[in-house]
Amino acid sequence: MAKRPNKAIRRYLKRHGHDVPEASTLPAPHPDLRASVVIPAYDELDNIGRVIASLEQASETPEVFEVIVVVNNARDAAADKVEANRKTIAMLRDLQTPFALHVVDRSRPEQAYDPEDAGVGLARREGADLALERLLSVGRGADGLMPCLDGDSPVAPGYIDGLIAEFDAYPDMLAGVCRYRHPVPDEGEHARAIAAYEAWMRYWEAAMVLTGSPYAFQSIGSCMVLSARGYALADGMPTLQALSDFYVLEKVIKAGGPGAVRQLGAPLVYPSARPSGRVPRGTGPSVRMQMETGTTRFEMAEPPGVFFALGSLFDAVQEGFRNPEALRDAVDSSGAYAPILAKLLQEYLDEIDAWPTFAKLRDNAPTAAHFARHFHTWFDNLKVVKFANVAKRSRGGVWIFDAVRDVYAALGLTQVATKIPRVGPDEADVAAWRELLDVLRDAELAVHLSM
Structure with missing residues (x-):
């Protein structure tokens, strides 16, 4: 089992791996290394110390993990950001930690990134490629882990030990998503x-769990944990300024099939909630946008009927291998839930040439299971997002309190649904929002056990 992952990792490093000079200058990894934590950091002088401190309680045996921090900026970054990064590097290098802490300097002018390429995706890619080489060097190609954190997102005690235990319990898992x-x-x-x-x-x-999609997981960079072999099979981290986590997890699913990415039960991360414009998309800019513009983008959600209609289609995939009309019938029958959304789905499928594509996939699949995998490889997470956006533009959004109640009830989590506050947009105060979050957080794992 170990040889095949090692072969895939070596092939990836040879064909796609970044040449990271630090690979030859850092101290050799501890022989017991299992996890190499990758943290991209840009202008995190005030935050990263808390992240490192939280990792001191991450394992009872600190030699099983190390931390690689890639402090980065573009060559044309503002002088105050470069200076903050310089101080960050100095502070990190002065720290005494029970685990190995390595700093990769991509801040100085001769090492900083090209402005067109600079961003969290490139920094995470360099750190992950370095981590991959180090795990391979101690024979951890088959079971090595690369947890991905951010410079402002600390973890709960036992984080590393929890990761190792869950990946050991599910050896076929290629990636996991933390609570x-x-x-x-x-x-x-x-x-x-x-x-x-x-x-x-x-x-x-x-809602994605309700549809039966294999892409039913969060894509938060600081909650993502990649196995060494999963990372290699997905051809590494996309070097994007935003959404690299979304796309790499999607690639892991396409490489490994359903079940390749799992919700993890124990490890817990505290992603930052601060408004920020450092990246074009994600939590920071989303919060900032809401506060500055008063938008209701996230308060008015995509209609639940979107996911009822998609669920009807996805439920028919296996039958659709034997009976090509089963997929069309499923779309038509989804009108029982939401007639207008069923019509929108029909139009969307026509627009993306789904029916001739399904026919080709069927012709090239030896079994129903192969067809289902090919189907979801093509009808991926991005296509779901695009259809949901089409439906929301056409039908308008649904108040999030009502939307979650409908979806959780449809999942059979009726006790959860009844606990959701019954308030409207003008009635929801901070206490109601906190109550909603408490209910959804308590049901975090139950969602994945409901189907």
């Missing part, structure tokens, strides 16, 4: 913004 809690501030406007964003994320995840 998470955004800190909710006391200030009302900020609290509402982050609560709406997290509630929407949990709504989307539950």
Whole structure:
């Protein structure tokens, strides 16, 4: 079993791996290394110390993990950001930690990134490629892990030990997603913004579980844990300025099939809730947008009928291998839930040439299981997002409190659904938003056990 992962990793490093000079200058990894934590950091002088401190309680045997921090900026970054990064590097190098802590300097002018390429994706890619080489060097190609954190997202005690235990329990898992809690501030406007964003994320995840899609997981960079072999099979981290986590997890699913990515039960991360414009998409800019513009983007969710209609289609995939009309019948029958959304789905499938594509996939699949995998490889997470956006533009959004209630009830989590506050947009105060988050957080794992 170990040889095949090692072969895939070596092939990846040879064909796609970044040449990271630090690979030859850092101290050799501990022989017991199992996990190499990768943290991209840009202008995190005030935050990264808390992240490193939280990792001191991550394992009872600190030699099993190390931390690689890639402090980075573009060559044309503002002088104050470069100076903050310089101080960050100096502070990190002065720390005494029970685990090995390595700093990769991509801040100085001769090492900083090209402005067109700079961003969290490139920094995470370099750190992960370095981590991969180090895990391979101690024979951990088959079971090595690369947890991905951010410079402002600390973890709960036992984080590393929990990861190792769960990956050992599910050896076929290629990646995992940790539980998470955004800190909710006391200030009302900020609290509402982050609560709406997290509630929407949990709504989307539950709705995707309802559809039966293999892409039913969160894509939060600081909650992502990649196995060494999963990372190699997915051809590494996309070097994007945003959404690299979304795309790499999607690639892991396509490489490994359903079940390749799992919700983890124990490890817990606290992603930052601060409004930020450092990256074009993600938590920071989403919170900032809500606070600055008063938008209801995350308070008014994609209609639940979107996911009822998709669920009807996805449920028919296996039968659709034997009976090509089963997929069309499933789309038509989804009108029993939401007639207008069923019509929109029919139009969307026509627009993306789904029917001739399904026919080709069927012709090239030897079994129903192969057809189902090919189907979801093509009808991926991005296509679901695009259809949901089409439906929301056409039909309007649904108040998030009502949307989550409908989806959780459809999942059979009726006790959860009944606990969701019955308030409207003008009635929801900070206490109601906190209550909603508490309910959804308590049901975090139950969502994945419901289907």
